[in-house]
Amino acid sequence: MTDRLPRIGLMGIMQELYDDMIPGITDRQAGYARDVAAHLADVAEVVVAPPVRGRANAERAMRDFENADLDGVLVVMLTYGPSLRITRVFNEARLPVCLANIQPDPTVTPEWDMADMTYNQGIHGAQDTANAMVRAGLPFDVITEEWQTEAFRSRVSRWARAARAVTAWRQLRVGIFGYAMNGMGDARFDETALARALGPEIVTIAPGRLYRATQELSSSEVAELMAWEDQRFSIDPRLSKEEREDHARLQLSIERLLREHDCGAYSTHFDAIGEDGRFPRLPMAAASTLMSQGYGFAGEGDALAASIVYAGHQLAGDGHFTEMYAMDFPSDSILMSHMGEGNWKVARDDEPVRLIKRPLGIGNLDDPPTLLFRIQPGPATLASLVALGGERFRLVVSEGEVLDSQELPALEMPYGQFRPASGVRTCMDGWLRAGGTHHMVMNLGHVAADWQVFCEMVGIEFYQV
Incomplete structure (x- = not known):
């Protein structure tokens, strides 16, 4: 019964504000989400939702995850995203949730421009999102790591296996x-x-x-x-x-x-x-x-x-x-x-x-x-x-x-x-x-x-x- 890998959804959160400022940012960050999923392929089967940029996107993504009988949801900030747009999703979430506090590039360098700052600004989006989860009374795990590392993969593996156990246990x-x-x-x-x-x-x-x-x-x-x-x-x-x-x-x-x-x-x-x-x-x-x-x-x-x-x-x-x-x-x-x-x-x-x-x-x-x-x-x-x-x-x-x-x-x-x-x-x-x-x-x-x-x-x- 436990031979299969955990099946998790990846919900990447951003907002439309940056589309005019940085053309192509949504596609770029969607690719980043797919890269994260590929890095986790040996510890979990990851279903990546299209980038969530508003309440309707978030609710649709969560419904799709729940209807697909996934074990849990990994939330990744693709940029900053205002939490009020996703508050109802986490208030009603039925699947275990983990907030991955990660960013595309692990190092701040002198070569960074405003686009690089925007690509990597997930940390304050994570704070806003985590605050919404806490207010909703939602139990959730948090992982702060460099996403390209084995440490990140190991911690997600632990959470994903726990999510699989929780989801199965709730239906036992x-x-x-x-x-x-x-x-x-x-x-x-x-x-x-x-x-x-x-x-x-x-x-x-x-x-x-x-x-x-x-x-x-x-x-x-x-x-x-x-x-x-x-x-x-x-x-x-x-x-x-x-x-x-x-x-x-x-x-x-x-x-x-x-x-x-x-x-x-x-x-x-x-x-x-x-x-x-x-x-x-x-x-x-x-x-x-x-x-x-x-x-x-x-x-x-x-x-x-x-x-x-x-x-x-x-x-x-x-x-x-x-x-x-x-x-x-x-x-x-x-x-x-x-x-x-x-x-x-x-x-x-x-x-x-x-x-x-x-x-x-x-x-x-x-x-x-x-x-x-x-x-x-x-x-x-x-x-x-x-x-x-x-x-x-x-x-x-x-x-x-x-x-x-x-x-x-x-x-x-x-x-x-x-x-x-x-x-x-x-x-x-x-x-x-x-x-x-x-x-x-x-x-x-x-x-x-x-x-x-x-x-x-x-x-x-x-x-x-």
Whole structure:
């Protein structure tokens, strides 16, 4: 789901005042806008609007961007442009916005004449435009850079990926199969507040509908999935054909229902599946492979965590659902794992991902086939979405590294040891003070800055520990 580049619109702003003074300036600055787009071609697909020189131009450009299902709008001052002509556009903007404070030439030289001054005077247009955005209450990012540099391309890439995540997140539907775990307070929240403030919508799917879907599948669909698994994973010879078929039917049925309900994320709770009485085992391996395909996931009916795993996919790729299991003080790290669900796209590349037969007492069902792997060592980031009451939400984030640590042979679920950059003591003190939840998303790489841009655009408090 995140293989494509972000798709952004470039809105270049100027005014007619300069046309008589400098004939051809509009065409010249339109070419500058196209050059900026070309410079960004490897980090975003950029749609360039004709130069905006008045209110009608601005409104038409924004409508075109929104109708084209773009992820965000990059605003570039081609010259000075009075902000009152574009105030309504930003007051009603539905797409994430970034103001690129750039100019055609990076250096002021003695050779400059009035035309050069006019071509490069975007800075005070940016001030007028930014003032209009602030007055409109519009969250927006700002990038001041030399546009020809890698630094500019990198910063636009960060914003564009965050814009892609924000736009997708605002339209997200999270499917909950059954109900959420009783007593798990940090996953409780006001669903209407979430939809109002941030966008994600919760959809409840009855376990009975899931059961019927498993019965409607053809044997050829099941066989095709099992054949793919044979090619992709190391298969435990103790797994019976019946166990694998049950797992495959659950995975395919969950995926089918997610498509039918237009859900990009989901959660299952072991009690909701176990108490139903019709399912032989829990869908552990299903969660791992569906995450690898870009679906958000969380256990125990935790819609908040499922939604932020989905955002992690969109923002940085390969979101991995996990939780903190135990602290290891000698290595200054935290053992990360969960009951059996994890995105195998973050697995070590020097070890096979194993599909194993695995006893599990939780749910009081038969052994669930489970994908077992260790997490790839290297930089990583944790993020936890916290409901603070009403329409207030917070994202607690920690950067660090996954260690090339010891094997734990008795741990039959995905795992790794995460060493926070701030150290276990400081990290956990801050995490707990901030109300960080026990379910979270892990992304490989240091992406706290990406999460910060995401939070600023969507209206979430950002808290790094």
